[in-house]
Amino acid sequence: MKEKKKWYDYLWIVSLTYLILGFFNILFAWLGLLCFFIPLLIAAIKGNKAYCNKYCGRGQLFSLVGGRFGLSRKKDIPKWMKSKYFRYGFLIFFFAMFFVMLWNTWLVFDGTRTLSTAVTLLWTFKLPWHWAYHGTLFSDGAAQFAFGFYSVMLTSTVLGFLTMVLFKPRSWCVYCPMGTMTQLICKAKNVTLSQKH
Amino acid sequence: MAKRKATVSISECVACGCCIKVCPRNAIAIPNGVYANIDKELCIGCGKCAKECPASIITLEVTEA
Ligand code: SF4
Ligand code: SF4
Ligand code: SF4
Numbered sequence: 001m002k003e004k005k006k007w008y009d010y011l012w013i014v015s016l017t018y019l020i021l022g023f024f025n026i027l028f029a030w031l032g033l034l035c036f037f038i039p040l041l042i043a044a045i046k047g048n049k050a051y052c053n054k055y056c057g058r059g060q061l062f063s064l065v066g067g068r069f070g071l072s073r074k075k076d077i078p079k080w081m082k083s084k085y086f087r088y089g090f091l092i093f094f095f096a097m098f099f100v101m102l103w104n105t106w107l108v109f110d111g112t113r114t115l116s117t118a119v120t121l122l123w124t125f126k127l128p129w130h131w132a133y134h135g136t137l138f139s140d141g142a143a144q145f146a147f148g149f150y151s152v153m154l155t156s157t158v159l160g161f162l163t164m165v166l167f168k169p170r171s172w173c174v175y176c177p178m179g180t181m182t183q184l185i186c187k188a189k190n191v192t193l194s195q196k197h
Numbered sequence: 198m199a200k201r202k203a204t205v206s207i208s209e210c211v212a213c214g215c216c217i218k219v220c221p222r223n224a225i226a227i228p229n230g231v232y233a234n235i236d237k238e239l240c241i242g243c244g245k246c247a248k249e250c251p252a253s254i255i256t257l258e259v260t261e262a
Contacts, residue, residue, distance in 0.1 A: 049230035053214030063215070076253040082209060170251040173213035183212050186230030 008055050012064055015057030019157060022150045026117075026132040027143065029150035036178070043182035047189040052179050059170055062160055066169025077167040077174055087180050094177040097123050101148035109141030116144070120151040121158065199259040201242040206254040207232045216246035216255060 015035075021028035035058070039051035052059065066072035080086055107113040117130040129147065136143040160172030173179050203224075205216075210232035217225045217233070224239035225246060235246075237260065247255040 043230060047229060049212045049214065049227060052212065053217055053227055059213065059215070063218075074248075077251060082211070082252045082254070087211070168249070168251045168253070170213060170215050170249075172251075173215065174211050174252045176213075179211055179213055183230060186212070190229050190231060 006054075009060065011055055011057035012060035013057070015061050019153070022119075022154070023132055025134060026119075026129065026146045026150055027136060029146040029153065030142075032149050032153050039178050039182050040185070043185040044189075047186055049179070049182050049186060051182065052173065058157070058160065059173055062164045062170045062172055065161075066164040072164050072169045073166060074169070075167050077163070077171050081163075081171075082174050087175050090175050091177045091180045098152065101152065102145075105141055105145040105148055108144040109139055115140040117147065119147060119154060122155050201257040202237050202240045202260045203235050203242065203244070203246050203255050204258045205233045205235060206256075209252055209254040211252055213251065215249045215251055219245045219249045221245065 018028070018031060021031075035056070039049075039056070042051050043049065066074075104113070108115055117128070117133045118126040119129040120126055129150075133143065133147075156172070156176070160176075163171035163175075203216075212227050212230055212232055214227055214233070217227065221243060222239045222241055224236045225233050226236075227233050233255075242257055244257055247253075247257060
């Protein structure tokens with residue numbers, strides 16, 4: 001009784017390709033901005049989580065690897081991880097780190113700092129990544145942003161895979177900052193909607 | 198015989214939609230992006246959604262009639 005697969009059920013290929021491209025040319029990391037703005041725009045304009053519910057390739061990747069390939073213990077996620085404190089706390093932490101990354105990018109843009117060709121994993125470990133850098137047509141800052149943004153994407157993928165293995169395949173979705181943020185936007189929209197009627 | 202139906206703990210739902218994808222009856226929707234809503238008329242209590250839910254917040258409850 002399985003429904004026919006839709007085109008968007010294959011978006012995990014896009015997510016996977018994105019991660020792989022970052023190993024070859026870091027500038028591709030810029031494309032990741034799409035999975036930042038699309039979910040936010042859908043939530044803000046349409047007031048739903050269609051991005052999570054249908055299009056998110058990262059979620060599909062976890063379902064596939066954890067579900068179909070069975071790389072998951074399929075245990076319940078600990079209670080504290082699904083609490084609002086943790087989910088909102090992680091969202092705030094994630095954004096704080098994001099702004100630090102933007103700040104570092106800015107410092108390279110204005111020449112205070114020189115380009116660092118490293119990918120920072122889990123906000124701590126600096127991995128040498130110079131082999132994916134072949135120069136940029138633009139300012140060094142544009143390349144710094146690519147390294148920074150790819151660090152964010154790789155970090156969340158690693159965390160996602162970790163909780164996929166430990167708990168259920170899509171455990172990442174419980175504390176995913178994008179998921180939490182789009183849900184908050186939808187909540188806010190619904191309050192204003194119900195006030196109108 | 199009492200039938201069991203899927204019930205979502207609304208306040209804990211993260212609206213990820215994992216449950217929607219596995220439901221054989223298409224009984225689940227997340228209309229406003231806040232929580233999953235289960236159509237009790239369509240639900241056959243198979244429990245697939247409960248197993249899939251990453252937050253483990255769907256339970257099968259006995260409903261009246
Ligand atoms: S919660 Fe995050 S990873 Fe999960 S579907 Fe939504 S955006 Fe994708
Ligand atoms: S118990 Fe089965 S039929 Fe009912 S909502 Fe869940 S997946 Fe659908
Ligand atoms: S899978 Fe669980 S957390 Fe996700 S939308 Fe369904 S009930 Fe909510």
